[in-house]
Amino acid sequence: MQNxxxxxxxxxxxxxxxxxxxxxxxxxxxxxxxxxxxxDSENIKVNNLxxxxxxxxxxxxNYNNEIDSIDNKINEQEEKLFSINSTKEFEALQKxxxxxxxxxxxxxxxxxxxxxxxxxxxxxxxxxxxxxLSEIEPLRTQIEELKSKLKEYTDKKDKLSVERDxxxxxxxxxxxxxxxxxxxxxxxxxxxxxxxxxxxxCLTIPPQTYIKVLQKTEVVSCPHCRKILIPEENxxx
Numbered sequence: 223m224q225n226x227x228x229x230x231x232x233x234x235x236x237x238x239x240x241x242x243x244x245x246x247x248x249x250x251x252x253x254x255x256x257x258x259x260x261x262d263s264e265n266i267k268v269n270n271l272x273x274x275x276x277x278x279x280x281x282x283x284n285y286n287n288e289i290d291s292i293d294n295k296i297n298e299q300e301e302k303l304f305s306i307n308s309t310k311e312f313e314a315l316q317k318x319x320x321x322x323x324x325x326x327x328x329x330x331x332x333x334x335x336x337x338x339x340x341x342x343x344x345x346x347x348x349x350x351x352x353x354x355l356s357e358i359e360p361l362r363t364q365i366e367e368l369k370s371k372l373k374e375y376t377d378k379k380d381k382l383s384v385e386r387d388x389x390x391x392x393x394x395x396x397x398x399x400x401x402x403x404x405x406x407x408x409x410x411x412x413x414x415x416x417x418x419x420x421x422x423x424c425l426t427i428p429p430q431t432y433i434k435v436l437q438k439t440e441v442v443s444c445p446h447c448r449k450i451l452i453p454e455e456n457x458x459x
Contacts, residue, residue, distance in 0.1 A: 224438045227452055229393055230401055231412055236386045238409050240379055247375040254368050257361045264350075264358045271347045278340040285333040292326045397441070404448060413444075414454040421454075423447035 299319040306312045390398055404411040413422040418432045425446040427435075434442045435451045442451045 223440060226394055226397060227412065227438075227441070227450075229389075230397065230450075231452075233386065233389055233393065233401070234410055234412055236382055236389065237405055237411075240382050240386070241409050243375050243379045243382070247372050250368050250372045250375075254365055254372070257365050257368075261358055261361055264354055268347070268350055268354060271343060271350060275340060275343050275347065278336055278343065281336050282333065282340065285329055285336065288329050289326055289333070292322050292329070296322050296326075400441075401450075404450070407448075410449070412450045412452055415444075415451040416454050420444040420447060420449065420451060422449045427451070 296319055299315055299322065302315055303312065303319075306315060401411050410422070413420065415421065415427060415432055415435045418427055418429060419425065420427055423444060423446045425444070427444060427446075431442060431445065431451075434440060436453055438453065443449065444451055
């Protein structure tokens with residue numbers, strides 16, 4: 223019986239080490255995901271602002287073209303004024319010229335607003351790109367470091383898992399089922415009895431139970447937490 227317990231103590235060492243690895247890197251995937259989401263979010267902001275600036279600059283170009291076109295029309299109309307003899311035609315042409323000038327003023331007003339919006343957007347983009355460079359770009363390095371650490375942990379855990387699988391093949395399968403059902407709750411499964419007290423739940427065990435633990439002739443469980451008890455003097459054997 224003691225030999226069986228010793229075999230499972232070795233298995234428990236592996237299981238505890240695996241559990242420690244899992245606890246060490248259980249938050250790493252989430253940390254990486256949060257950082258990647260932040261980078262993506264800032265990238266979207268920068269790209270959206272660049273698209274806005276491109277749109278505003280196209281509007282500016284269209285306004286310039288419209289103004290140039292109106293100026294050409296106004297020049298043509300003003301040249302015609304000198305060759306018209308009819309008062310009615312003169313007044314109509316003069317009105318048309320006035321309408322063109324008013325339209326030009328409206329376009330120029332929109333042009334000024336667009337120019338101001340473009341300048342403000344470019345300033346905002348410069349600030350955003352500086353923030354990205356100083357605060358967001360370093361996250362890429364942190365992500366690579368975390369991914370490297372995660373891979374290191376995963377490789378070690380995988381190696382331990384292989385070692386565990388190999389070890390369980392030669393163990394008592396009935397006892398293994400019992401052991402693994404207890405391991406699901408919370409490791410460790412095999413714990414020392416310190417005096418007549420379970421070292422895991424710290425509750426007193428009956429004297430007759432403690433005697434059985436000392437005799438090492440059968441598997442003894444704590445009546446309170448169900449952990450498997452072994453004598454204090456060889457908890458790590």
